[in-house]
Amino acid sequence: MRETVSPNLLELSNIHVSYGRAEVLHGISLAMKPGSIVTVIGANGAGKSTLLNAVMGIVPSKGTILYDGAPVPRSVEGRVAAGLCLVPEKRELFATMSVEDNIELGGFLRSATERAETRADVYSRFPRLAERRKQLAGTLSGGERQMLALARALMSRPRLLLLDEPSLGLAPKIVVDILNIVAELRKTGVSILLVEQNARAALEIADEGYLVELGDVKLSGPASELAVDPALMESYLGAHG
Amino acid sequence: MTSNMKASLSANQEPGQNLSGIFRNRRNSLLDAMIAAFLIQDGITNGAVYALLGLALVLLFSVTRVIFIPQGEFVAYGALTLALLDGAKVPATISLLVSFGVIAFLLDLWGMRRGTDARTFLRSVGLNLVLPGAIYGITAALAPLGLPSVAKALLTVLIITPMGLYIYRIAYRPLADASVLVLLIASVGVHLAMMGLGLVFFGAEGLRAEPLADENYTVGMLMVSAQSLCIYGATIAIIVALYLFFERTLLGKALRATAVNRLGARLVGVRTHLTGVTAFTLAAAIGAVSGVLIGPITTIYYDTGFLIGLKGFVAAIIGGLGSFPITAIAAIGVGLVESFSSFFASSYKEVIVFGLIIPVLIWLSLSHAFHEEE
Numbered sequence: 173m174r175e176t177v178s179p180n181l182l183e184l185s186n187i188h189v190s191y192g193r194a195e196v197l198h199g200i201s202l203a204m205k206p207g208s209i210v211t212v213i214g215a216n217g218a219g220k221s222t223l224l225n226a227v228m229g230i231v232p233s234k235g236t237i238l239y240d241g242a243p244v245p246r247s248v249e250g251r252v253a254a255g256l257c258l259v260p261e262k263r264e265l266f267a268t269m270s271v272e273d274n275i276e277l278g279g280f281l282r283s284a285t286e287r288a289e290t291r292a293d294v295y296s297r298f299p300r301l302a303e304r305r306k307q308l309a310g311t312l313s314g315g316e317r318q319m320l321a322l323a324r325a326l327m328s329r330p331r332l333l334l335l336d337e338p339s340l341g342l343a344p345k346i347v348v349d350i351l352n353i354v355a356e357l358r359k360t361g362v363s364i365l366l367v368e369q370n371a372r373a374a375l376e377i378a379d380e381g382y383l384v385e386l387g388d389v390k391l392s393g394p395a396s397e398l399a400v401d402p403a404l405m406e407s408y409l410g411a412h413g
Numbered sequence: 414m415t416s417n418m419k420a421s422l423s424a425n426q427e428p429g430q431n432l433s434g435i436f437r438n439r440r441n442s443l444l445d446a447m448i449a450a451f452l453i454q455d456g457i458t459n460g461a462v463y464a465l466l467g468l469a470l471v472l473l474f475s476v477t478r479v480i481f482i483p484q485g486e487f488v489a490y491g492a493l494t495l496a497l498l499d500g501a502k503v504p505a506t507i508s509l510l511v512s513f514g515v516i517a518f519l520l521d522l523w524g525m526r527r528g529t530d531a532r533t534f535l536r537s538v539g540l541n542l543v544l545p546g547a548i549y550g551i552t553a554a555l556a557p558l559g560l561p562s563v564a565k566a567l568l569t570v571l572i573i574t575p576m577g578l579y580i581y582r583i584a585y586r587p588l589a590d591a592s593v594l595v596l597l598i599a600s601v602g603v604h605l606a607m608m609g610l611g612l613v614f615f616g617a618e619g620l621r622a623e624p625l626a627d628e629n630y631t632v633g634m635l636m637v638s639a640q641s642l643c644i645y646g647a648t649i650a651i652i653v654a655l656y657l658f659f660e661r662t663l664l665g666k667a668l669r670a671t672a673v674n675r676l677g678a679r680l681v682g683v684r685t686h687l688t689g690v691t692a693f694t695l696a697a698a699i700g701a702v703s704g705v706l707i708g709p710i711t712t713i714y715y716d717t718g719f720l721i722g723l724k725g726f727v728a729a730i731i732g733g734l735g736s737f738p739i740t741a742i743a744a745i746g747v748g749l750v751e752s753f754s755s756f757f758a759s760s761y762k763e764v765i766v767f768g769l770i771i772p773v774l775i776w777l778s779l780s781h782a783f784h785e786e787e
Contacts, residue, residue, distance in 0.1 A: 228680070252682035264677035266670045277670050280663065281682040328681060 180238070181206040181332055181363050182227070187235035189219070189226050196222050198387045199235065204380065206331075209354070209364045211378035211395065213371040213408060219387040220367040221261055224334045227365070228258040239332070253281050255331035261340060263321040267310030271301055274309050274320055278327025286329060294323045297353070315346035322353065333357065335366045339373065351377055371408040375399040383408070447634050452752045458641045458710070459724075460748020461648040465703045466725025467732065467740040468655065469696040474734045475672035476692040478593050479585055482600040485722020486607040487697050491573050491704020492713040493611070496620035498565040503556045505614035506572050507549045513579035514545035520582060540578070548572055562625045570701040577697025580607075581689050589685050604719065611715035619717075622708035644706045651699060652741060668692060672735075724751070724766060731773050 180203045189197040196219045204210040212220050226233035229248045237244045245251050266274050275294060279287035295302040298319050304312065309320055318338055325333060335354065339347040347370065354364060355377045368374035374395075375381055381398040383391040391404060398404055466484055473481045490506055497504040518541035525534065548571060555568065584603045588596060626639035658665040664687075671678040671688045679685065707713070707721065728747050732740030747766060754765040 230676070230679075247684070248679045249682045249684045252680070258680055260676070260680065264674050264680060266673045266677055268673050269666070269669060273666050273670075276663065277666055277678075277681050277683070279681075280667055324681065 179205060181208075181240060182365065183236075183238040184223075184227070185236045185238075187223065187226055187233050187237070189222050189231055189233045191231075196387050197226065197233070200384070200387070200389055202382055202389070202392075204363060204365060206363055207358065207361055208379040209358055209366060209377055210380045210382070211366040211368055211371075211374040212382045212384055213368055213374055214384035214390075215408075216369070218384045220384055221336050223384070224258060224260075224336050224365065224367055227334055228256060230258070249281070252328055255329070256334065257325045257328045257330035257332070258334040259321045259325045259336060259338065261336040263317050265309040265317060265320055265324070267308065269309060270306055271309055271312070271320055272305040274324050275301070275327055278324035279329075282327070282329060287327065290327050290329055294326050297326070297356075298323050315342050315349070318342060318346075318350055319353075322350075326357075330362060333362050333364045335364060337367060337369060339368065339370050347373060371404070372399070448756070450633075450635055452756055453749065454635055454637070454641070456749035456752030457745055458644055458748070459751060460745035461644050462703050462707050462721070463724045463728050463747050464648055464741045464744035465651060465699050465706075466722055467728035467744045468652070468737055469699040470722075470725055470729040471732055471734055471737055471740050472655070472668075472699075473692050473696050474729070476668050477585065477596075477689050479596045480593070480600055480734075481696065482597075482719075482722065482726075483580070483604040483607045484696060484700055484725065485718030485720070486604065486611065487573055487576065487700025487718070488704040488707060488721050489611060489713055489715060489718030490576070490607075491569050491701040492622060492708030492717075493615045493620055493704075493715070494572055495565055495569045495705050495708045496622040496713070497615075498556055498560065498568060499623045501557050501559045503553050504572070507545075507552045509610060509614050510572055510576060510579075511545045511549050513576055513583065514541045517541045517579045517582040520587075541582075544575055548575065562623065566625060566705045569705050570698060573701030573704070574694060574698040577693035577695070577700075578690055580697070581693035585693070586686060586689060589689065608716050608719065611718075615715050617715065619712040619714040620708075621712045622705075624709040625705070640706075640709050644710075647702055647706055651702060652737075655695075655737070664691060720763075724748075727767060727770050730770050733777060 182202070182204045184200060184202045186199045186201055187197055188195060188199055200219075200223060202210070202212075202223075212223060214220050222231060225231045227237060227244075229244070229246070229251050239251075239254060239256065244256070245254050266277065269277075275291065276287065279290060282290070300316060301319055301323055304316065309317070312320060322335075322338070338350050338354065342350065351373050354366065358364060366374055366378060375398055376395075378395040381392065381395045382389050383398065383404060391398065391401065393401075466488065469484050470481055473479050473484075490509075494504040494506045497506075518537060521537040521541060525537075552568060552572060555564075560568065580603060584599055585596065588599055591599075624638070624640040625643050628639040630637045630639070630642075659669055660666075667678065667683045668688050668691060670681070671683060671685070675685075678688070703721075704713075711717075724747050725744065728740050728744035731743035731746075732738075747769065750769060751762060751766045755762045758765065
């Protein structure tokens with residue numbers, strides 16, 4: 173008899189993160205099912221980005237991170253190999269390298285065959301980037317940069333995509349485009365942990381939501397319920413929401 | 414005759430003594446075309462070697478943020494190893510290589526004390542014990558046979574290259590997250606250690622290797638030695654190879670990516686250790702080639718490498734420690750300045766060459782916003 177695997181793709185329990193002596197996350201717990209979009213919303217400085225960085229292993233954390241029912245690999249590279257991929261708030265693209273090279277490097281840990289397959293898929297998903305293959309990443313517009321960051325992330329063939337403020341600094345129309353692409357991605361079986369300040373847009377595409385305030389989970393539940401929660405509405409969605 | 418003159422101009426020799434002696438009676442008249450052509454040729458030859466050093470320094474700094482002072486030690490080790498192989502002797506460098514490997518292995522073992530897997534352990538054994546052991550065996554078997562010069566050159570590069578790997582493992586890997594300043598201080602330490610080890614293993618005697626090829630060709634009024642052609646050829650070949658590596662291979666692109674955005678590179682799964690190991694191994698290989706090239710045109714002592722390395726450093730600084738093409742061109746400039754100043758003001762040769770760095774630093778600090786990662 174095989175033991176039943178934990179139904180959760182990612183399970184965080186009691187995650188603490190400190191910068192020096194200041195603790196910024198005070199024991200956050202979160203669970204997400206495979207194939208779902210979970211959003212973490214909250215004000216600036218609530219610790220949302222820190223949470224993603226902890227899941228990726230960029231900042232050290234205390235507590236348990238279970239990925240696919242087992243402790244997550246220790247190193248960032250190990251986590252990338254296991255299928256986690258972070259698109260950070262600042263994108264962290266290779267600005268002086270071409271779009272093509274940025275995309276190619278996304279598949280650094282995958283075989284040449286896998287890269288070729290994914291590359292074709294990525295370019296069909298982002299035709300804009302295909303047009304600008306030879307252009308330097310640093311010369312792209314904000315929206316294109318976000319697309320490139322997503323494309324680079326997809327090249328690693330992630331199972332769990334960690335998106336940090338993908339709509340930050342983008343024009344409203346592009347925000348819609350980007351979030352549509354994110355919703356599209358879920359159909360390919362990728363699970364997405366989405367950190368957003370744009371709470372309304374995030375809750376629209378998410379299955380579950382967590383409201384983080386000052387390093388603690390204040391509220392959590394199905395996204396559709398959070399979207400009509402009176403307290404949340406007032407502080408994060410705007411009173412007219 | 415030509416090679417003597419050349420030797421007098423090259424890095425560590427008393428600056429331009431023979432040359433200025435030979436031409437002293439003409440100095441007061443004017444710099445005639447022949448002397449100028451000779452000085453230019455000599456400057457370019459030395460400049461080509463400095464270019465290799467400068468490129469290695471830029472490569473290391475951009476990928477690992479290490480200002481690698483001991484690059485010249487690889488050159489000295491390479492030249493001395495080649496000279497010993499010329500005498501059909503087993504070079505002491507192989508014992509040094511094995512010692513480095515053993516230390517690196519012990520450090521790996523210490524790192525594995527909290528448990529490891531068989532693959533990591535076997536890889537460490539292979540890289541740190543089997544590889545230097547095999548090179549030791551090959552060298553000990555082949556060296557006494559009196560090899561042809563190309564084989565000696567290749568064997569030298571084979572012996573020196575893995576040292577880059579071990580130096581990284583021993584000195585820099587534990588400091589991967591340290592500041593540029595700490596890494597620089599570590600470099601000073603590595604330089605002193607490698608120079609001291611050079612004295613222990615090679616002794617205080619200077620050695621000169623035999624040229625890779627003895628022929629001389631006359632082009633117009635210039636005598637061009639086959640050795641200097643080897644230098645030009647090797648420099649160009651290495652520049653082309655580096656270009657192809659960085660432009661065409663995924664690993665090369667990963668190194669560039671690390672230089673451009675360290676966090677971005679980690680996020681796509683490029684391990685800091687992988688890029689560090691690659692950069693240091695390449696630098697050691699380039700250093701070994703430089704040693705093979707310069708060994709036959711000047712006498713090398715255990716401590717000669719430092720001064721040669723510093724000239725590559727001047728070129729690398731002119732290139733802002735970031736630009737390969739500017740560094741290569743600047744290195745030729747350094748070679749030319751050195752060659753002409755050894756003719757006109759031989760006692761001030763080094764002062765003039767190192768003085769080049771000052772206006773460049775002033776210009777760089779005025780034209781670039783100061784950006785330090787820390």
